[in-house]
Amino acid sequence: MISTALTYKVNLETSSSFDIDLIEKLYKNGEVDKNRIILHNGYKTDDYISKIIKLQKKGFRNSIIILDSKKELSRILELAGGEKLYIGIRMAIDEEPQSAYYTSRLGIRHSEIIDFYNAEIKENPNVSLKMLHFFVDSGIKDSLYYWGEFQKALKLYVELKKLCPSLDSLNLGGGFPIRNHLAFDYDYEYIIKEIVNNIKEICSAEKVDEPHIFTEFGKYTVGESGAIIFKVIEQKQQNDNELWYIINNSLMNTIPDAWSIHEKFILLPINKWDNEYAKVSIGGISCDHSDYYNSEDFNQQILLPRVKDNETEPLYLGFFHTGAYQDSISGYGGIKHCLIPSPKHVIIDRDENGNYVDYVYRHEQTVGDMLNILGYEEE
Ligand SMILES: Cc1ncc(COP(=O)(O)O)c(C=O)c1O
Incomplete structure (x- = not known):
């Protein structure tokens, strides 16, 4: 499936250390080149960070490490040994009301991101913030809850963009659904248009450049296979x-x-x-x-x-x-x-x-x- 997806010039996302070995295999087989954008999500163990840095040293310069927690940054910088890094920040979402907990453990609290940027990223010559990421795990749905989280992320993007010129990408994560019963009815085109229109409208109103839009649709890409x-x-x-x-x-x-x-x-x-x-x-x-x-x-x-x-x-x-x-x-x-x-x-x-x-x-x-x-x- 990865081989087929790569022929459509997709970029890649990793979730843990072994994914980096997989990318190296794809490179050896001539299926990816070093210009692909590679997003590194997930919890960053030392082994995972070391492999990411090794990959970057091999020439994969479009690799972006998405911070899952504030503490990751210092550990990454230590292991990077002075190499300049592109980073992203994952915004933790608030879960649906019926969830067993309120805020996702994945990502950095929404209310702490601007202060974190000002304190640890803005003046740091070794990192350049490229991306804001969020992922509504229950899926991209035409529901009040989804649009609420989406708007929150979009507003944060605009606020950050005004402080951070290098920020140029918004990552919507995964969660695009697939048919799970025969009467399934989902207007993919409508949802995509709403997402893109909303991004465009807020960016024009706030006079900031529109971001590159990234998605990480997992199930949507492979589920039906x-x-x-x-x-x-x-x-x-x-x-x-x-x-x-x-x-x-x-x-x-x-x-x-x-x-x-x-x-x-x-x-x-x-x-x-x-x-x-x-x-x-x-x-x-x-x-x-x-x-x-x-x-x-x-x-x-x-x-x-x-x-x-x-x-x-x-x-x-x-x-x-x-x-x-x-x-x-x-x-x-x-x-x-x-x-x-x-x-x-x-x-x-x-x-x-x-x-x-x-x-x-x-x-x-x-x-x-x-x-x-x-x-x-x-x-
Ligand atoms: C960071 C991240 N992106 C993308 C996905 C893919 O999600 P989905 O299969 O719902 O599209 C996942 C799945 O858990 C994920 O954790």
Whole structure:
């Protein structure tokens, strides 16, 4: 996915130390050049900072370190050893009213940013502030809450810009949604126009140059590229009302967001579309009672084809738009709950003539793979 995205001349964002190694690999493969803008987000451990500085010394001069906390600056300057750095500041957002906490731990408090700039950045010859970053984690939505946080960041940008001529970029972070059910309706064009118009209006009114606009749309970029297909291995009628479809893997292990944050994915039967439909719950084969999926978005029940007694072909179910986060959060290829293996991973792509090609990227995880991680030697 990164290779494909890079052909569209995207810039890159990193979140932790190992991401820098990944960029070095891409450079060695000739997929990125040293002029790409590389944003460094996330908590800056010493190892992460050292690798960023090393990357800059190799000639990646358009690298911008986004400060996640005020304390990061002195640690970065110490490890940079006098190199001039481009930096950004992440503004911490206030969460939605129903959240478990009020202000995000990510970033620097909104009310402290101007004082921090004046005290530690303005007169510092080793740093140049380029970017203001904010990220509304619950997503870019046409809601009072989103526009409130957006306006707060925009006003802060203008205020900072008046003090800091080098500031020229506003980063909206991630959070652009993707379709998670068939009735999903989101006016992408309207939202983008509103964002751009608002930025333009406030900048003209305040007579400051319009910023370069950066986004870090993760799910929007990769989410629709993935799907997981399960085989129904048993239909189990547990009472008059409740029919379970037991599938050949674990939902917790393969689409962990469905279990942990109640995320929904598009769910469709792959075959038997003409059969009679029934209300079902889908259950995984782990021992965990919470390894199930039984509602669509807005608590809609799940309706799937019934398999008739005389049918030998099994029913297959597909969860679609699972391309963001599911493999990484579940630790694809690692230790799995109940030692249920990571499923076979198939890539479907197009060749240079536009024809579909598919190949097995990884076979189903083997017992050797897993026992090896657990410390058992292969015989
Ligand atoms: C700093 C930052 N930018 C971008 C993203 C991508 O967010 P999304 O997938 O919601 O677009 C994340 C995800 O956590 C993030 O932490």
